[in-house]
Amino acid sequence: xxxxxxxxxxxxxxxxxxxxxxxxxxxxxxxxxxxxxxxxxxxxxxxxxxxxxxxxxxxxxxxxxxxxxxxxxxxxxxxxxxxxxxxxxxxxxxxxxxxxxxxxxxxxxxxxxxxxxxxxxxxxxxxxxxxxxxxxxxxxxxxxxxxxxxxxxxxxxxxxxxxxxxxxxxxxxxxxxxxxxxxxxxxxxxxxxxxxxxxxxxxxxxxxxxxxxxxxxxxxxxxxxxxxxxxxxxxxxxxxxxxxxxxxxxxxxxxxxxxxxxxxxxxxxxxxxxxxxxxxxxxxxxxxxxxxxxxxxxxxxxxxxxxxxxxxxxxxxxxxxxxxxxxxxxxxxxxxxxxxxxxxxxxxxxxxxxxxxxxxxxxxxxxxxxxxxxxxxxxxxxxxxxxxxxxxxxxxxxxxxxxxxxxxxxxxxxxxxxxxxxxxxxxxxxxxxxxxxxxxxxxxxxxxxxxxxxxxxxxxxxxxxxxxxxxxxxxxxxxxxxxxx
Ligand SMILES: [Zn+2]
Numbered sequence: 001x002x003x004x005x006x007x008x009x010x011x012x013x014x015x016x017x018x019x020x021x022x023x024x025x026x027x028x029x030x031x032x033x034x035x036x037x038x039x040x041x042x043x044x045x046x047x048x049x050x051x052x053x054x055x056x057x058x059x060x061x062x063x064x065x066x067x068x069x070x071x072x073x074x075x076x077x078x079x080x081x082x083x084x085x086x087x088x089x090x091x092x093x094x095x096x097x098x099x100x101x102x103x104x105x106x107x108x109x110x111x112x113x114x115x116x117x118x119x120x121x122x123x124x125x126x127x128x129x130x131x132x133x134x135x136x137x138x139x140x141x142x143x144x145x146x147x148x149x150x151x152x153x154x155x156x157x158x159x160x161x162x163x164x165x166x167x168x169x170x171x172x173x174x175x176x177x178x179x180x181x182x183x184x185x186x187x188x189x190x191x192x193x194x195x196x197x198x199x200x201x202x203x204x205x206x207x208x209x210x211x212x213x214x215x216x217x218x219x220x221x222x223x224x225x226x227x228x229x230x231x232x233x234x235x236x237x238x239x240x241x242x243x244x245x246x247x248x249x250x251x252x253x254x255x256x257x258x259x260x261x262x263x264x265x266x267x268x269x270x271x272x273x274x275x276x277x278x279x280x281x282x283x284x285x286x287x288x289x290x291x292x293x294x295x296x297x298x299x300x301x302x303x304x305x306x307x308x309x310x311x312x313x314x315x316x317x318x319x320x321x322x323x324x325x326x327x328x329x330x331x332x333x334x335x336x337x338x339x340x341x342x343x344x345x346x347x348x349x350x351x352x353x354x355x356x357x358x359x360x361x362x363x364x365x366x367x368x369x370x371x372x373x374x375x376x377x378x379x380x381x382x383x384x385x386x387x388x389x390x391x392x393x394x395x396x397x398x399x400x401x402x403x404x405x406x407x408x409x410x411x412x413x414x415x416x417x418x419x420x421x422x423x424x425x426x427x428x429x430x431x432x433x434x435x436x437x438x439x440x441x442x443x444x445x446x447x448x449x450x451x452x453x454x455x456x457x458x459x460x461x462x463x464x465x466x467x468x469x470x471x472x473x474x475x476x477x478x479x480x481x482x483x484x485x
Pocket of ligand 1: 107108109249278330331
């Protein structure tokens, strides 16, 4: 599934292939015809889908927002957006929906999905001990595959249409193959940010040339390649040699990982517009401004930063520096990975910080974030950080149709009074009705299309059982005896 024409190596294919999931992929491909009226004239030619009568938030100032408008999709692309479009097309009723660009999550570690929620009380030291320092070593390629697949499906289900996956489990080249296959089988749009692994078989980053040749010969495909790096000159230069975007965790207070280490590379002229800095906590204002001055991008994982002791999430510092951040979910071992959680967290935190300053008498404060601001962070700013603004991030004719439709007729939003307000302050994943990626409907009427959840759950549980068994962790779902668990 997905647009990647290249095939993974045969050995990996045999080990991780899931016949049912390939069928699921085929069903996704066919899904524009599921549960909808057929076009009046079904002939060969472009597939047209018409989203009819929704509240449309385009996030493109040249297009604007509409209380009621239609969107015409032809094959992969949006071709028209205005009220009262007539066209021969599959019609999807959007009359009780908010229609907006799909959410974009600029940093996640999908491979851990079979371990989701296992470290709810963990801080970074617990995570380094148990996840990156222990669990990761035991991953087989099939665990990497399953983690990426169910992670991607969860994101699709939540209305996330583009993900940057930094699965730091490239323990062998076969692991990397499996991670890429998990993404392509899911049907999500993804940047596979090839990241480190552990053990003697790890080839990162040296396998990048093979991966690029084997899987990423075209940039016009759903899954594309980037490099997940340390704060490291050689790795940044390597990424640039292959024309890859650079995603780097920066957590102040950790040796070699702090903003001050990034500044040293900046002093050598190495900070640029292809750098995406993740977290960037415990920075000075000058260090944050350097990101802006060099055209770089920021990915804030606000709930994780607050919960896991990365340092205060730098939302206000970023805004003060003129940076509109993208949002990201990070690790599902410890926090929900939907964008409602991300948007609400950053909205509340920024306002709490400024409200506190106001109460204490400070004048001339920066503006409070609005409900619209944080939705823009979760859509357009994500596309910009990922270098994909020309393709996605707004509802603009000519761009690819990555679209989410949110129900407004559920108890959490009745009566429907404010589009931005409902999304930011009221909605959750239960409102995600329809998800479209590159013109293909992958979720409709609240259900992922062509996905056998029972089977998926069984296979994910088998992967989890294998990993937890290797780790000797308690099998109980109520045991909290381990630190952070
Ligand atoms: Zn991370």
